[in-house]
Amino acid sequence: MRDVDGPMVEHEVHVEADPALVWELVTDIELPARFSPELQRVRWLDGADRPSLGARFEGHNHNQVLGEWCTVSHVVELDVPRVFAWAVVDPDGRYGENAADPQAPMATWRFDLVPEVGGARLRHAVRLGPARSGLHLAIDRMPEQEEAIVRHRLADLRTGIQDTLHGIKALAEQPR
Template identity: 30%
Template sequence: MTVEVSVRIAAPPGLVYSLVADLSRMHEWSPETTEVRWLDGATGPVVGARFRGSNRNGRRAWSTTCTILALDPPREIAWRVSAYGLRVSRWSYRVEPGDDGGTVLTESTDDERTSLLRLAAPAATGVSDRGEHNRRTMTETLERIRAAAEAGR
């Protein structure tokens, strides 16, 4: 399952990329992420760097280990999410120049869970329809990024 959401932003691509590539700010954008903490001495995104992503949905909280897979400033950043050593998903942000001098920002995720993880996930996260949940939270995330970029923050 792949979910992809895009938004037009009235701000230059370089600014938009700087916001999404600063993963330590993800808790400002995502309604589910509460913290991103770099691991193994990493201080920012480079291919192969790992970070812990902490998340919350209502009373349920969980964390995952993520690895940067692609970094192509100012066009793309992508990472793989894993839990208990198993692949969960691949996330990415693509930044493209818009026709009007602004930016088109696309967030996408590919579900890579095994059937066992798919069965266990609703109890752990409180989400029964991960595709629809991701579409809703991604839309909210992109709107928060749009507002910050257009305000120059």
């Protein structure tokens, strides 16, 4: 897979808990930082304190290869209590021009929640691009290795997604 293909990774779990509780957890933007190997901290911007269409939040990330970087995310889809999606942009233009446009983000993340017997099916996914990101720095240096670089990045993201989902599942299924 190449970068221009809009590479995507997703994972899902069944959570044995009230879907309302699961929704509460997935819309807590600070929660993934507890489980993600990359996301370090998050905070709402512009006085927001919960998801709403257009609301923004800042994320601080760290990766051994990419170093540290800051992003701004825009809530682009919100269908309570089923879909929470946000577009991630590069507010500093670190990776290229016009990098702060949520219509052409570095990545789009989402949670999809579907009520099921005994709980809910929770899916977490990310689609990379179309804007430049840290992935492009590696591809620029080694264009002949693009497919391997994209595969490696997707594997890292898959690990983070799985860790986040399993963390949410564990929290939601704790005895109350």
